[in-house]
Amino acid sequence: MKLELDRGKFIPHEKDEILVAFAGNPNVGKSTLFNKITGLNQHIGNWPGKTVEIAWSRITYKDRKLVIVDLPGTYSLSGMSEEEQVAIDFIINEKPDVTVVITDASALARNLYLLFQVLELTSQVVLVVNMMDEAKKWGIHIDLEGLEKELGIPVIGTVALTGEGIRELLDAILHVKDSKIEARNVRYPIIEKYVQEISEIVKPYIDGYSARWIALRILEGMTDLPITLPQEATKKIEKITQQMRIEGKYDPKLLIVRARYDLVDDLVLKYIKRRKIEDEITEKIDLTIFKRGINYLSVFGIFYIIFWLAFEVGGYFGELIDSGINIVIPLVYDVLLSAGLSDHISRFIAEGVIGGVGVVLTFFPLVFIFYLSYSFIENLGIMARMAFIMDRIFSKLGLEGKAFFPLALSFGCNVVGVTATRILSSRKQKIMSMITLSFIPCAPRIAVLGLLINIVFPSWIGPIIFMIYILVSFMVVAFTAYLMNKITKQGGSESFFIELPPYRIPSLKVISKISLIRTEGFVLRAGKWMVLGSVIIWILVNIPPSASVEYTIAGMIGGILAIPGSLLGLGWREMIALLFGFTAKELTLSVLYTLYGSALYNLPAIIGFPTAVAFMTIYAYYTPCIATVAAIVGESGDKKLGLLSIFYSLVIALFLGVISYLIAILLT
Amino acid sequence: MVYIMSRVIPLFYAEPGRKYKVISFVRKGFGWRRRLEEIGFVPGQVFEVVFNNRGYIVVEIRGSRFGISPGIARKIFIEGVNSEIRA
Numbered sequence: 001m002k003l004e005l006d007r008g009k010f011i012p013h014e015k016d017e018i019l020v021a022f023a024g025n026p027n028v029g030k031s032t033l034f035n036k037i038t039g040l041n042q043h044i045g046n047w048p049g050k051t052v053e054i055a056w057s058r059i060t061y062k063d064r065k066l067v068i069v070d071l072p073g074t075y076s077l078s079g080m081s082e083e084e085q086v087a088i089d090f091i092i093n094e095k096p097d098v099t100v101v102i103t104d105a106s107a108l109a110r111n112l113y114l115l116f117q118v119l120e121l122t123s124q125v126v127l128v129v130n131m132m133d134e135a136k137k138w139g140i141h142i143d144l145e146g147l148e149k150e151l152g153i154p155v156i157g158t159v160a161l162t163g164e165g166i167r168e169l170l171d172a173i174l175h176v177k178d179s180k181i182e183a184r185n186v187r188y189p190i191i192e193k194y195v196q197e198i199s200e201i202v203k204p205y206i207d208g209y210s211a212r213w214i215a216l217r218i219l220e221g222m223t224d225l226p227i228t229l230p231q232e233a234t235k236k237i238e239k240i241t242q243q244m245r246i247e248g249k250y251d252p253k254l255l256i257v258r259a260r261y262d263l264v265d266d267l268v269l270k271y272i273k274r275r276k277i278e279d280e281i282t283e284k285i286d287l288t289i290f291k292r293g294i295n296y297l298s299v300f301g302i303f304y305i306i307f308w309l310a311f312e313v314g315g316y317f318g319e320l321i322d323s324g325i326n327i328v329i330p331l332v333y334d335v336l337l338s339a340g341l342s343d344h345i346s347r348f349i350a351e352g353v354i355g356g357v358g359v360v361l362t363f364f365p366l367v368f369i370f371y372l373s374y375s376f377i378e379n380l381g382i383m384a385r386m387a388f389i390m391d392r393i394f395s396k397l398g399l400e401g402k403a404f405f406p407l408a409l410s411f412g413c414n415v416v417g418v419t420a421t422r423i424l425s426s427r428k429q430k431i432m433s434m435i436t437l438s439f440i441p442c443a444p445r446i447a448v449l450g451l452l453i454n455i456v457f458p459s460w461i462g463p464i465i466f467m468i469y470i471l472v473s474f475m476v477v478a479f480t481a482y483l484m485n486k487i488t489k490q491g492g493s494e495s496f497f498i499e500l501p502p503y504r505i506p507s508l509k510v511i512s513k514i515s516l517i518r519t520e521g522f523v524l525r526a527g528k529w530m531v532l533g534s535v536i537i538w539i540l541v542n543i544p545p546s547a548s549v550e551y552t553i554a555g556m557i558g559g560i561l562a563i564p565g566s567l568l569g570l571g572w573r574e575m576i577a578l579l580f581g582f583t584a585k586e587l588t589l590s591v592l593y594t595l596y597g598s599a600l601y602n603l604p605a606i607i608g609f610p611t612a613v614a615f616m617t618i619y620a621y622y623t624p625c626i627a628t629v630a631a632i633v634g635e636s637g638d639k640k641l642g643l644l645s646i647f648y649s650l651v652i653a654l655f656l657g658v659i660s661y662l663i664a665i666l667l668t
Numbered sequence: 669m670v671y672i673m674s675r676v677i678p679l680f681y682a683e684p685g686r687k688y689k690v691i692s693f694v695r696k697g698f699g700w701r702r703r704l705e706e707i708g709f710v711p712g713q714v715f716e717v718v719f720n721n722r723g724y725i726v727v728e729i730r731g732s733r734f735g736i737s738p739g740i741a742r743k744i745f746i747e748g749v750n751s752e753i754r755a
Contacts, residue, residue, distance in 0.1 A: 027732075076706040080699065110708050110730035257705045261713075286733070290724035388724065388735035395737070496700040496740045497707070500726060500733040 010048070010094055011056055017065045018177050019094065023087055023118055024102035025111050026073035027384075027501040029130045031055075032510050033102060033160035034070040037170070040513060044521055046637065052086040055517075061170045069096070075110075077117040078220060082426065091121045092209070092226070098176045100169070102128040105135030105142055105157070106502070108272060112264040115151075116186055120213050123183040125153050126172045132157040132165070134504075138279060143271040150267065152184035161507045188259035191252070194219065194244050201236050205229055219244075219252045282502050286385075295389045302377060302386060303408055310370040311412040311443070317365035325358030344545055348538060356534025359627060360527040367419050367522050370409065371515035374423060379506030388498045397478055398485040400425060401498075403433045407477070410440035414624045418631040419522050432484050434632050435645055438624035439476040439652070441469075444586040449620055451589060456604050456612045469620050476621060476652055526634030529642075533626040537583045549594060554579050568661050569611030578618065584625050610664035617660040622653035675748055679725065680741040682717040688746040689714050700740055707734065714749055 013019055024030040035042075038057030047054055056069040071090055072083035079085045091099060101118050103111035108129065118125055129135075129142060148155040154172035158165030175181065188195065198215035206214055207227050217225060218237055229237075244252045289298055329350045336346035377383050383402070391401030402424055410417030417437045421430045441449060449469060453462050540554040549555050550572065558576030565575050573595040581588035593600055604612045623629070623646045633642040676691050690713045693701050708715075708730040715729035725736045736744075 075703070078702065078706065080702055107731040110732050113706065113708075253702070254705060254710065258710050258712075261708065261710060282733075286719060286726060290719055290721065290726065292721065292723070295724070385735070391735075391737060392723065496703060496737050498735045499707075500735050502733070 010045075010054075010090070011067060011069060013067045014065070017058070017067050018098065018173070019096045020066055020068045020173055021071055021090060021094070021096040021099045022068065022102060023071045023077075023091075023099060023114065024073060024128075025075055025104070025107075025114055027499055028073070028102050028104040028107070028111060029160040030073055030102045031070060031514065032507070033128070033130060033158065033166075034068065035510055035513050036160055036163050037166055038068055040517070042517060044517070047086045047089070052082050054086065054090070062174065064174060066170075066173070069094075074114070076114060077121070079222065079224075088121070091118070096122070096124075098124050098126060098173045100126045100128055100173065102130055105129045105131050106138055106140055108142070109264060109268050112267060113260055116260045116263055119183050119186050120216055121210070123153075123185075124176050124181065125183055126169065126176055127151065127153055127155045128165075128169060129155060129157045130160050133159045133162075134502075137277070138274075139277040140272065140274040143273075146271040147267065150184075150270070153181065161510070186263065188256070189262055191219065191244070191255050191259050194240055194252070197240055198237055201233050202227075202229060205233065216256065219256055221253050279502055282381075285503065286500070289385055290389065299386050299389050299404070302382060303405065306370065306373045306377070306405070307409065307412060309373045310366050310409065310416060314366035314369035317369075318362040321365065322358065322362045325355070325361065329354055329358070344542075347542070348535075351542075352535045352538030353531065355538070356531035357527075359534055360523055360530050363415055363419075363627075364519060364523060366413065366416050368515055368519040370416055370420060371518045372512060374405070374420070375511040375515050376506055376508075378423075379504065379511055381501045381503040384498055384500050388500065391498070397481040399432060399436075399481060400429055403429060406433045407437050407440060410437040410442060411446070412443055414438055414440070414442045414628040415526075415631045418628055418635055419526070421635060422518065422521075428488060431636060431641065432481055434636060434641065435484065435648065436477045436480045438628060438632075438645055438649055439473050439480065439621060441473055441620060442585060442625075444584070445620070448581075448586060448589045449616065452612075452616045452619070455601055456609070456616060469617075472656065473621065476656075480648075480652075522631075522634075525637075526631040529630030529633050530627050533583075533630050537626065541580075541583075549576060549591065568614045568657060569608055570615060571607065574607070574611075574615050578615075578622065581619060582623055582626055584627075588619060609668055610661045613664040614657040614661035618653045618657040620653075621649060621656055623649050676745050677747070678742045679717075679727075679736065679744040679746050680720075680722065680738060682720055682725070682741075682746060683748075684717050684720045687714055687716050687749050689749045691745045691747050693745065694743040700743075704740070704744070707732075709744065 011019070022030055022034055034055065034057075038059055041059075042055050042057045044053050044055045046052065052072050054069060054071065056067060059066050059068060069090065071087045074081070074084045074087050077084055077088050077091075079088055090096070099118055099122050101115045103115070115125070115127060127147070129144060129147075132142070135142060142157070144155045144157050154175060156165055156169045156172050158169060195212060195215050198218055199211040202214050202218070203211045205227055209226060214225060214227065219241065241252050244255065288294060332354050333346050333350035336349055337343065341349075374383070377386075386404075387401035389401065390404040394401050394403050403421075405423065406417045406420040409420050414437060417440065418434050421433045421437075424430050424433060450462075450466060453465050453469075457465050540557070541549075541552055543553055544551065547555075550559070555572070555576055558579050559572045561575040561579070562570065562572040565571070573592065576595065577588045577591045580591040592603075596603070596606075599606060607615070624632075629642045629645060632645055633639050679688075682688055690709050690711050692711060693704070713729065715727050717725070718728050718733065719726040723738060725738060725741045727734055727736060
């Protein structure tokens, strides 16, 4: 754990503001509760040096100002994953006034584990037992008062979906802050003796940290302590852990986990009564969905629905916005012109800048509907099952099962695919998916490719050639994933297990709020890069003004590129067409048509069959469009990744282009 | 003569619908092992195998369901228990 952060600086807050952290396991309704309390007024930021997102919001309650922070959902606080590290860092460095641990009433036997870990770090804690309504439905009774007495902290029952218990929770937060309530000290059975011994040893060196927490971390085998210990101290500690191993029969690490669970079991036994009613729907679906034959079918069925909603319904609204923009552009142009600006400047602002904003806006409904349908299915409990099903295939590529969605969505549009990588769980997964998915041909690229195949090949073999191109793109995806795993030296998937939450009907209000915030994030992050891209392209294509295509800057660049291109027989026309394809994949065809006219249908005769094949191959695999690159830069926050995506795909495309050129020569 | 056979098996071969107790893990693998322990897979813990077709393994442990990858399921050793014990 590195403590580069200035204490209390991540979220600047006034002295009179109360800093509240929300911690909890995944699938306990933590974010729902957070959204219910804070409304749309949220900020999302990345933790310094990490890709983990943290959302926070300011609210006023009973004339008090609260800053509420939604920490990433984690099963524990051992720092095994980025999310866990961020949660620990936050509690240690930002020193929240109150930490709220949120649990699912039906899964306390596991969720309370995190509570004990939080209590090791801070004692100003409120325990929330969420989804009380569901627990009741399944015949589980929880004695909240008993828990409160035993733990010494407020315990609040809530139903996040309806907002039940939120007032009580906010009151409890104020109460903990004002009356300096502290949790009763937790003492672990079996290991307590050792914890105390080590605490004594480290006490002189703790530098403001809790000696007990440091001692526990040492026992857990964590070497990255926030403090440095002199050698004599480490030697003494080593002796103690040695002794533990002999006396305790087990590894100290395991003993600690067991000690925490022993306390959990104790609480569960005392305060939770259950006569379990079986959840028949969950039971039935789970016994069918993983069966062979049904498994992949259900994934594709659900994917089809999401795809259809995003690209058909979202696409429809996108087109509406697009035609709106096309009405606005000439209007803006006229206004600017009559305001006294020159023709070029007016066109630049209207077409370059407003046009770029238009591109971002046309993506808005696609991205929003994707997130909406995704959140719906996720909250329904289905998505976890889909991820589990696809994990078997994707883990072979070092990708998690959920990566199926960004990759498959890329057949519609790479930009939407890149945006969808936000559903993935780690930065490595996101980056791998972003780089690999740009080899999946998007709908416009598929359309152009199909037309080119029709021109270059006789019609009877067309479908076979098309299948070969798609197959090769899968192979490139697999190869790229393999390569990236080799480079990062982290083979294999990270999901050894996936929680399969019970099926629940989601609240439309909550999921639309979450989707809106996510889409807003897309517009803010990728939007500026898309506008910038549009401006650059406008300059390349329109300067010098009113010149025909081959005399513009883009045309000249095409001319220069034709020099190396001539090795494959590619001339300036093809190079310009490819260059324009960088702005939008469908433009390649219209530029070719502009430059060749109807002679385009005799392309193989004009430039030769092998060259035509090489051109098609390069077109099929070279750089994704500029909007995709902008989305990659925006989503990853890393400009280098955008450049890597461009250059890597160029190398692959050229390599495959040469190969297909040689094959075509052999065939003729 | 009565032979008492050891009934410790990898989770991979568990029967669906039955209850088992965690016995041990294969030695290697700090990362996944630690994560499993933290969701409740500690020696002695009783859990139920909900579904297992040797491709997908679903267990219910401490009130939550988890899908376990077959690779990991081969590395967790378990023993059948009397079905009256609560998972």
